Amino acid sequence: MPLFINRDQIFAHQVHLLEHKLRSKEERILELETENALLHLRLAECLGKLRRDNEDILQAQKHHQHQKHVQESTQTALAKLLSEVQVLKQDLRDVSAVYVSCATELEEHSRELQMRVGTASCAPQGDAGEIQALQAQVDALQHSLQEEKERCKAERLRRKLLHNALVELRGNIRVHCRVRPVLPFDSAPGQSASGTGSTLSEEVVHAVNDDSVLVNCSKSGASAMSKMFEFERVHGPEDSQENVSDEVKPLLTSLLDGYNVCIMAYGQTGSGKTHTMIGSQAEDLMGPEGTPLQGIIPKSAAELFRLISEKPAESYTVEVSVVEVYNNEVFDLLSKDGEGGAAGVKRDVITTSTGTSEVPALTYELVCSSADVMQVLSAVLRLRARSPTLVHRDSSRSHLIVTLTVTSKSPNALALARRLQSARKDVQRSHQKEWWSPRCRRAVSGRRRLDEQSASPASSPCHSPCHSPYPSPRPSIAQAPIRTKLQLVDLAGSECVGMSGVTGAALWETSCINRSLSALSDVLGALAEQRPHVPYRNSKLTHLLQDSIGGDAKLLVMLCVSPTQRFLAESLQSLGFGTRARQVQREPARRKNAALKIKRV
Numbered sequence: 001m002p003l004f005i006n007r008d009q010i011f012a013h014q015v016h017l018l019e020h021k022l023r024s025k026e027e028r029i030l031e032l033e034t035e036n037a038l039l040h041l042r043l044a045e046c047l048g049k050l051r052r053d054n055e056d057i058l059q060a061q062k063h064h065q066h067q068k069h070v071q072e073s074t075q076t077a078l079a080k081l082l083s084e085v086q087v088l089k090q091d092l093r094d095v096s097a098v099y100v101s102c103a104t105e106l107e108e109h110s111r112e113l114q115m116r117v118g119t120a121s122c123a124p125q126g127d128a129g130e131i132q133a134l135q136a137q138v139d140a141l142q143h144s145l146q147e148e149k150e151r152c153k154a155e156r157l158r159r160k161l162l163h164n165a166l167v168e169l170r171g172n173i174r175v176h177c178r179v180r181p182v183l184p185f186d187s188a189p190g191q192s193a194s195g196t197g198s199t200l201s202e203e204v205v206h207a208v209n210d211d212s213v214l215v216n217c218s219k220s221g222a223s224a225m226s227k228m229f230e231f232e233r234v235h236g237p238e239d240s241q242e243n244v245s246d247e248v249k250p251l252l253t254s255l256l257d258g259y260n261v262c263i264m265a266y267g268q269t270g271s272g273k274t275h276t277m278i279g280s281q282a283e284d285l286m287g288p289e290g291t292p293l294q295g296i297i298p299k300s301a302a303e304l305f306r307l308i309s310e311k312p313a314e315s316y317t318v319e320v321s322v323v324e325v326y327n328n329e330v331f332d333l334l335s336k337d338g339e340g341g342a343a344g345v346k347r348d349v350i351t352t353s354t355g356t357s358e359v360p361a362l363t364y365e366l367v368c369s370s371a372d373v374m375q376v377l378s379a380v381l382r383l384r385a386r387s388p389t390l391v392h393r394d395s396s397r398s399h400l401i402v403t404l405t406v407t408s409k410s411p412n413a414l415a416l417a418r419r420l421q422s423a424r425k426d427v428q429r430s431h432q433k434e435w436w437s438p439r440c441r442r443a444v445s446g447r448r449r450l451d452e453q454s455a456s457p458a459s460s461p462c463h464s465p466c467h468s469p470y471p472s473p474r475p476s477i478a479q480a481p482i483r484t485k486l487q488l489v490d491l492a493g494s495e496c497v498g499m500s501g502v503t504g505a506a507l508w509e510t511s512c513i514n515r516s517l518s519a520l521s522d523v524l525g526a527l528a529e530q531r532p533h534v535p536y537r538n539s540k541l542t543h544l545l546q547d548s549i550g551g552d553a554k555l556l557v558m559l560c561v562s563p564t565q566r567f568l569a570e571s572l573q574s575l576g577f578g579t580r581a582r583q584v585q586r587e588p589a590r591r592k593n594a595a596l597k598i599k600r601v
C-alpha cells in the first residue's frame with residue numbers, strides 16, 4: 001500500500017519542530033540574560049571594590065605622607081634635642097665648676113671664721129657678743145654650704161640622666177670601626193690581585209673622616225666604583241690605642257648606673273681584634289717606656305676602677321670571669337684543676353626564670369684594680385685556642401668573653417629606679433608564665449591570689465647570681481645589691497676557608513666560628529626587623545650574650561677592618577655586618593620616655 005503523507009501533518013510536524021527550536025532559543029536567551037545580569041552585578045561589585053581600593057590607596061598615601069612628615073619632624077626634634085642636651089651638658093659643667101669654686105671659697109671662709117671663733121673664745125668674757133655673732137655667721141655659712149652640696153648632688157643626678165638619655169638617643173647599639181695600618185702579611189710575596197692590575201697590598205679601605213669609611217671596590221675592566229659606610233665613630237690607621245679606648249669610656253658611666261654593657265670586636269682574621277681588645281706585646285709596637293700597647297679591656301678596667309674610686313669606699317665590688325666559646329662549647333678558663341693549676345672546664349648556658357642568661361658554676365675572682373684583671377687574664381690567655389692560618393700565624397680560634405660583674409651595695413638613685421622598673425617587668429613576666437602554665441590554668445583564680453600573697457621565689461626578681469653571698473631572708477628591692485655586667489668580647493675572626501687554607505680539625509673550627517658569627521648576624525637581623533622570636537639559642541655565643549644584645553643593655557660593636565685589596569671581600573662583609581647592627585632599634589618606647597624625661601628635667 002503506497003505511503004500517503006498528509007501535507008497538513010507535515011506542516012504540523014514542522015511547526016512543532018520550529019516551536020521546539022524557538023522554545024530552546026528562548027530558554028538560551030533567558031540563560032544568557034541571567035548570565036548578563038550576573039555579570040553586570042559582578043561588574044558593579046568590581047567597580048565598587050575598585051573605588052574602595054582607590055580610596056584605600058589614597059588613604060594609605062595620605063598616611064604615608066603623614067608618617068613621613070612625623071618622621072621628618074621627629075628627626076628635626078631629635079637633632080634639636082641632641083644639641084640642647086649638649087648645651088645643657090655644657091651648662092652643667094659650668095655650674096659644677098662654679099659650684100666647686102664656691103664650695104672651696106665657702107669652706108675657706110668657714111675655716112677662717114672657725115679659727116677666729118677659736119681665738120675669740122680664748123679672749124676675755126667681754127667678747128662674748130662678738131663670739132656669738134661670729135658663731136651665727138659660721139652656722140649660716142655651714143648651712144649655705146650644705147645647701148650648695150645638696151644642689152650639687154641634684155645637678156650630678158641630672159647630669160647622669162642627661163648622659164644616659166644622650167647615649168640612648170644615640171641608640172643602645174653603637175658601631176665603631178677601626179681600619180688598621182698595612183702590615184707585612186697583607187701581601188703574599190709576588191702576587192697581584194687577579195686581573196685588576198693592582199697589588200694585593202694596595203690600600204682600598206680608607207677612613208675618610210670621623211664617621212665614614214670609603215672602600216674602592218673596582219673590578220677588572222670596570223670603571224672605578226666606591227662604597228661609603230657610615231658609623232658612629234671611625235678610627236684610621238694613625239689612631240692610637242688611647243684614642244680608640246677613650247671613645248668607649250662613656251659607656252662605663254652607664255655601667256655604674258645599672259645598665260649591662262657589652263663591647264665586642266668583630267672582623268676578619270688578622271684585622272686587629274685582639275690588638276684592639278687586649279693589646280699587642282710586639283716589640284715594634286711597644287708604647288713609650290716599653291709598656292705594651294694596652295687595648296680596650298685593660299683601659300676599660302682602669303676607667304671602671306677610677307670611677308669606683310670616686311664613690312664612697314667599699315660601695316662596689318668587682319669580680320672577673322673569663323670564658324671562651326670554642327667549637328660551640330663554653331669553657332670556664334678560670335676553673336682550677338686538682339693541683340690548683342688553670343684548666344678550662346666545659347660549662348652550660350641556661351636561661352633563668354627572669355629571662356636572663358647564666359652560666360651555672362662559673363668561676364669568679366674578686367679584683368681590685370686593672371692590674372688584677374690583667375694578671376688574671378694573662379694567666380689564662382695561654383689556654384685560649386689558637387692556631388696558625390695562611391692569613392695570620394697566631395690566629396685565635398675561639399670567642400673570648402671577659403666579664404666584669406660589678407656589685408653595688410649602695411646603688412645611686414638612677415640605678416634603683418632602673419631596678420624597680422626591671423623588677424616590675426619580671427613580676428609581670430612571671431605572672432604571665434604562671435597564667436599559661438597547665439597547673440595554673442586548672443587552678444581557680446582565688447588560688448592565684450594566694451600564690452601571689454605567699455610571694456613564690458619565681459615571681460620575685462633575683463638580682464644576684466646563684467653564688468651570691470646574700471642568703472635568705474631575701475633583702476628588699478631597695479636593699480639588695482645591684483649587679484651589672486661589663487662583657488668584653490674578642491670574637492674569633494670571620495674568614496673564607498679558601499683564603500685561610502685550613503683543613504681537617506681546623507676546618508671544623510672555622511666552620512663553627514662562621515656558624516656562630518652568622519647566628520649573631522641572625523639575632524641582629526631579627527631584632528632589626530622586630531620579629532617576635534629572636535633566635536638567641538641557635539648558638540652558645542648568642543645565648544651567652546643574650547642579656548647584652550637584647551633589652552636595654554648597651555652594646556658597642558667595634559668593627560676591625562684590614563685596609564688592603566687582599567682582604568676586600570672580608571672587609572666588605574664586616575662593614576655590611578656593622579651596617580645591619582646599626583639598623584637595630586631596641587626598646588624604642590623606653591628611649592622616647594627618656595627623651596621626654598629630659599624636657600621635664
Ligand SMILES: Nc1ncnc2c1ncn2[C@@H]1O[C@H](COP(=O)(O)OP(=O)(O)OP(=O)(O)O)[C@@H](O)[C@H]1O
Binds near residue numbers: 180492
Ligand atoms: N692598629 C694596629 N696597629 C698596629 N698593628 C696592628 C694593628 N691591628 C693589628 N695589628 C697587628 O696585626 C696582627 C694581627 O692582629 P690581631 O691578632 O689583633 O688580629 P685578630 O683580628 O685578633 O686575628 P684573629 O681573629 O685571627 O685572632 C698582630 O700582629 C697585631 O699586632
